Amino acid sequence: MESVNAAIIYYSATGTVHALASAVAEGAEKAGAQVRLRKVAETAPPEAISARPEWAQHVQDTADVAEASLDDLAWADLVLFGTPTRFGNVSAQLKAFIDTTGPLWFAGGLADKVYSAFTASNTAHGGQESTLLALGNVFYHWGGIIVPPGYTDPVQFRSGNPYGTSHVAGEGPPGDVALEAARHQGRRAVETAAQLKVGRAA
Numbered sequence: 001m002e003s004v005n006a007a008i009i010y011y012s013a014t015g016t017v018h019a020l021a022s023a024v025a026e027g028a029e030k031a032g033a034q035v036r037l038r039k040v041a042e043t044a045p046p047e048a049i050s051a052r053p054e055w056a057q058h059v060q061d062t063a064d065v066a067e068a069s070l071d072d073l074a075w076a077d078l079v080l081f082g083t084p085t086r087f088g089n090v091s092a093q094l095k096a097f098i099d100t101t102g103p104l105w106f107a108g109g110l111a112d113k114v115y116s117a118f119t120a121s122n123t124a125h126g127g128q129e130s131t132l133l134a135l136g137n138v139f140y141h142w143g144g145i146i147v148p149p150g151y152t153d154p155v156q157f158r159s160g161n162p163y164g165t166s167h168v169a170g171e172g173p174p175g176d177v178a179l180e181a182a183r184h185q186g187r188r189a190v191e192t193a194a195q196l197k198v199g200r201a202a
Ligand SMILES: Cc1cc2nc3c(=O)[nH]c(=O)nc-3n(C[C@H](O)[C@H](O)[C@H](O)COP(=O)(O)O)c2cc1C
Pocket: 011, 012, 013, 014, 015, 016, 017, 018, 084, 085, 086, 087, 088, 089, 119, 120, 121, 122, 123, 124, 125, 126, 127, 169
């Protein structure tokens, strides 16, 4: 397998998307990729964070996770983005990072990479698909190669979201099925990026 660079870039306030991101990273690593797991910078005011103990706790728990930079995007052959649903859309924190990519995009540094996305919401019909499709809009603008999980592994028939791994946080932390779906998504993105690399080199 051709070695590829995988960036997993996510935002998580209370840990759900972080757990999915870690599983995606595990799947990507097992598939042979060099992996960078990166959180985006927090943009919420400290008083909003301290008003929710589980948010403040997660900030503390992930203090050692490096923050995403444009270099991570430039370095990567594939990028998997994770975000909690915010009113059916991408979180402001992840969007703020995406909105710093203009110069890299303009220089052609975001085109032709593999992209995929994962999410969490509080309720089953709370906007997981609209959030993933909203990230897809960005990938189109970047000239990305979107690699969704579809139903390409038996776990997808159990996790049930062909657009990207997703979890209903209101039912508790991600369990075996969601984490296996996340690993599968990471693996599949790596395998596709590796095949593209071989094909381009030929
Ligand atoms: C401002 C805000 C808006 C939200 N909007 C939605 C929503 O539209 N649908 C939903 O099911 N959950 C919504 N949620 C719940 C989050 O999606 C949920 O807490 C998150 O997926 C948990 O992920 P995390 O633990 O990684 O932060 C919202 C939460 C906040 C704070």
